Amino acid sequence: MTVSQEIIAPASLVTEGRLLNIQLLPDETILELALVRADPEELLSEIETTTSTERFAYEAVEAQEDHWYVYQHCQPTGQAWELFQLLNNYRLMIMFPILFDDTGCTIEIIGRESDVQHGFDALPDDIRRQTSIERVSEYSPQATTPSSKLTERQRDILDAAATVGYYDVPRRGTADDVAAAVGCAPSTASEHLRKIEARILSAIAED
Numbered sequence: 001m002t003v004s005q006e007i008i009a010p011a012s013l014v015t016e017g018r019l020l021n022i023q024l025l026p027d028e029t030i031l032e033l034a035l036v037r038a039d040p041e042e043l044l045s046e047i048e049t050t051t052s053t054e055r056f057a058y059e060a061v062e063a064q065e066d067h068w069y070v071y072q073h074c075q076p077t078g079q080a081w082e083l084f085q086l087l088n089n090y091r092l093m094i095m096f097p098i099l100f101d102d103t104g105c106t107i108e109i110i111g112r113e114s115d116v117q118h119g120f121d122a123l124p125d126d127i128r129r130q131t132s133i134e135r136v137s138e139y140s141p142q143a144t145t146p147s148s149k150l151t152e153r154q155r156d157i158l159d160a161a162a163t164v165g166y167y168d169v170p171r172r173g174t175a176d177d178v179a180a181a182v183g184c185a186p187s188t189a190s191e192h193l194r195k196i197e198a199r200i201l202s203a204i205a206e207d
Contacts, residue, residue: 001107001120002152004130007079008098008105010034010070011046016195017067018097019105024084029056032072035097040068047072079127090119101195104151106134149199157182157192166193 017036095108165172
């Protein structure tokens with residue numbers, strides 16, 4: 001399932017990272033742990049001053065260079081609460097971590113196919129417009145591939161890159177060719193390709 005990254009990112013200025021875990025508490029608050037790429041001063045400033053979400057506790061711990069672990073006990077946004085509550089109601093399990101960037105995020109979900117469809121159909125209109133079911137398949141831990149970490153848009157761009165020869169040796173295609181194939185600016189295509197490569201290499205390293 002692909003959703004907007006704004007629904008799960010710990011702060012609006014965070015456009016890249018991974019949600020490592022989230023717990024829904026009986027009082028309708030959540031515990032959230034994320035690894036994000038952000039300026040720490042700007043990140044903490046937004047967390048402290050935002051009025052969209054009440055935060056009861058938070059902490060940021062440096063991981064490496066410009067990456068930070070962010071722990072929060074907070075009142076989630078309305079969209080986030082509705083999404084995770086629906087997953088609970090339809091007995092759907094989230095596979096962590098959830099990787100996200102400014103193209104969105106893909107959430108891997110385990111559950112019966114009918115429950116996945118019913119849960120999707122029950123989403124509020126404003127969330128469903130930002131959400132899509134990419135594929136349904138039988139769960140197998142061994143079947144997880146690096147490409148499963150990509151969003152639908154990123155897979156489209158990766159497919160286009162392969163088609164135009166961007167990854168051929170020697171290289172036959174350019175970022176301009178990829179951009180023309182997917183209908184975006186060359187600079188946007190280049191940025192997407194860098195993020196795609198980073199996600200796939202990170203997934204391989206984790207294995």
